[in-house]
Amino acid sequence: MVVLVTGANGQLGQAIQSISGKYPEIDFVFCSSSDLDITNLENCQVVFDEFKPQFCINAAAYTAVDKAESEPAKAFDINANGAENLAITCKKFNTILIHISTDFVFDAYFSEGIAYYDRELRLPLKSNLGLTETDVPFPSGVYGLTKLQGEQAIQANWEKHFIIRTSWVYSQFGNNFMKTMLRLALERVSLSVVADQIGTPTNAVDLAEVLIVIMVSSFKFQVSSFGIYNFSNEGQCSWYDFANEIFRQNGVSIDLKPIRTSAYPTPAKRPAYSVLDKTKIRSTFDIKINDWQTSLSACLKQL
Numbered sequence: 001m002v003v004l005v006t007g008a009n010g011q012l013g014q015a016i017q018s019i020s021g022k023y024p025e026i027d028f029v030f031c032s033s034s035d036l037d038i039t040n041l042e043n044c045q046v047v048f049d050e051f052k053p054q055f056c057i058n059a060a061a062y063t064a065v066d067k068a069e070s071e072p073a074k075a076f077d078i079n080a081n082g083a084e085n086l087a088i089t090c091k092k093f094n095t096i097l098i099h100i101s102t103d104f105v106f107d108a109y110f111s112e113g114i115a116y117y118d119r120e121l122r123l124p125l126k127s128n129l130g131l132t133e134t135d136v137p138f139p140s141g142v143y144g145l146t147k148l149q150g151e152q153a154i155q156a157n158w159e160k161h162f163i164i165r166t167s168w169v170y171s172q173f174g175n176n177f178m179k180t181m182l183r184l185a186l187e188r189v190s191l192s193v194v195a196d197q198i199g200t201p202t203n204a205v206d207l208a209e210v211l212i213v214i215m216v217s218s219f220k221f222q223v224s225s226f227g228i229y230n231f232s233n234e235g236q237c238s239w240y241d242f243a244n245e246i247f248r249q250n251g252v253s254i255d256l257k258p259i260r261t262s263a264y265p266t267p268a269k270r271p272a273y274s275v276l277d278k279t280k281i282r283s284t285f286d287i288k289i290n291d292w293q294t295s296l297s298a299c300l301k302q303l
């Protein structure tokens, strides 16, 4: 089974590379942005023609959430046009497309008449915690909007797709919140972290393992429940809680203060509540998901 991975030098791409040796039956083709530029349709088709993959994992994206506010055309080109190019190419080569999307497709304050989160009380309003795949997306920033446009372009062009929405991705690879916290702890004696945005961290290696489960299920057992799936680790926390746990598990002593989002303004607005409900992915692919603290511990051991 040939699996082509775009954006192979990004955080998720490197996480997939790190576990690829465990799956000798899979012939991985890792493409960096210089090997395959997803914004170039012709380039996509030439590379697919060479490798004829059964699956394509699109780990390529424009992920600079704040910078996207001042570079909307570039974010659109990669996250929406790029996704569309891959969908068109996958259709031409009958390749199953596994595309990664984000919890940032939800504003989570209020969307299409459904209130998910009471901004004043800072409490979720749904009785069953977690945003499901059928909840109506309503992004609040350029990054989230372009990622949603990417999802829609795939849905419009090629039915054989899995869109995996994930959140708060970190790992031993690339740049992420966990590594930033550990770096800042070396430079400062105190740190303020936002405590009123609630979500779930995701270890990129856990995400990589799930992508392989999905591919193997589709390939061997002909499970073809195409569509959107949520995946993150289990549980929920604020960025403050996440930082606190990173420092606790790493034995770092620092004066950590919780602050409100309003005290840390950023160009892009972040969801206040973006916990993803994983019922669908758990039941369809019969997987067990680690809680976020256990997966954080596994990641810190790799550092």
Ligand SMILES: NC(=O)c1ccc[n+]([C@@H]2O[C@H](COP(=O)([O-])OP(=O)(O)OC[C@H]3O[C@@H](n4cnc5c(N)ncnc54)[C@H](OP(=O)(O)O)[C@@H]3O)[C@@H](O)[C@H]2O)c1
Pocket (backbone or CB within 6 Å): 006, 007, 008, 009, 010, 011, 012, 013, 032, 033, 034, 036, 037, 038, 039, 058, 059, 060, 061, 062, 063, 078, 082, 100, 101, 102, 103, 147, 166, 167, 168, 169, 170, 174, 175
């Ligand atoms: N990080 C998070 O917290 C988070 C949360 C939710 C969802 N996600 C989603 O998860 C996926 C993986 O994220 P990540 O954290 O691994 O991102 P990342 O570390 O920023 O990696 C993105 C990769 O995409 C590549 N890329 C950019 N433009 C490209 C193009 N035109 N053609 C081909 N490759 C291109 C980049 O290559 P260059 O470096 O060479 O430009 C980079 O290697 C993305 O879809 C992201 O939206 C991430």
